[in-house]
Amino acid sequence: MNTPLFSSHSERLFALKNTRVDFAVQVLLGHYLEPLGVNPFTAYVNTLKDFQNPVVQTSRTLFDEALACVEKQSLPTYTQGISNIFSKRYSFAAEDRVRTLDLIAFETIVTDIVASLTDKPAMDLSPRPLRPLSVEDVHGALKVHVPNVDPAGVYVTSFIAHGPGKRMVSSSEQLIEYLLGHFKNDVIPYHSKGRHQGIYTVPFSGEERYLHPQLITSHLNDLVIRIVPDLLG
Numbered sequence: 001m002n003t004p005l006f007s008s009h010s011e012r013l014f015a016l017k018n019t020r021v022d023f024a025v026q027v028l029l030g031h032y033l034e035p036l037g038v039n040p041f042t043a044y045v046n047t048l049k050d051f052q053n054p055v056v057q058t059s060r061t062l063f064d065e066a067l068a069c070v071e072k073q074s075l076p077t078y079t080q081g082i083s084n085i086f087s088k089r090y091s092f093a094a095e096d097r098v099r100t101l102d103l104i105a106f107e108t109i110v111t112d113i114v115a116s117l118t119d120k121p122a123m124d125l126s127p128r129p130l131r132p133l134s135v136e137d138v139h140g141a142l143k144v145h146v147p148n149v150d151p152a153g154v155y156v157t158s159f160i161a162h163g164p165g166k167r168m169v170s171s172s173e174q175l176i177e178y179l180l181g182h183f184k185n186d187v188i189p190y191h192s193k194g195r196h197q198g199i200y201t202v203p204f205s206g207e208e209r210y211l212h213p214q215l216i217t218s219h220l221n222d223l224v225i226r227i228v229p230d231l232l233g
Helices: 009-016 021-036 062-072 103-118 135-145 175-183 217-230
Strands: 044-048 056-061 083-086 155-161 167-174 197-200
Touching: 009 021, 009 217, 021 062, 021 103, 021 217, 044 062, 056 062, 062 103, 083 103, 135 175, 135 217, 155 175, 167 175, 197 217
Parallel strands: none
Antiparallel strands: 044 056, 044 083, 155 167, 155 197
């Protein structure tokens, strides 16, 4: 985007606190975990019953762990040897360990997220549903925050792998319809980095010449952070 939606990290964090806690946790986790190649929904903190009993008692996604700590406003405390991070639920096998993220690092990440969202001005941690929305509502919010972008000429296109190094279009929606489809299900969409999604000026295209000149996928999170506070009930 020619003009960033946020001028600083602190401004972005302040705006993020005005969204919803589940989305805010996902955004902050993405900041820490995406560079490590770790998906917080498919990586788990698995915990044994005790040192003498090698049976996994609990298995929770990294997202659920972080969200619970924020909602309880408590810091994580894990015991080395009893808990660790794995790619499979209820596994404690060495081959299923996540190699790019250790337990101490994750504990530090969650501590930072809890502090970021609960330090004054603290985020509202209560459930906040999106209000019933129309195309006009979403269009109006977009025009307020990105007045120089015509939403009618923005398409969010998703891809799936199709052979080695190749991909094919799996879906393509105009930006307003894409956002509204999520919002109607009370979902605030998060956009991770990667080649699985792109922003284009025409539908169902993956050609570089049709990439949107002002928006890229990573801008969508900032755009959502901007508009969602106006759309919450």
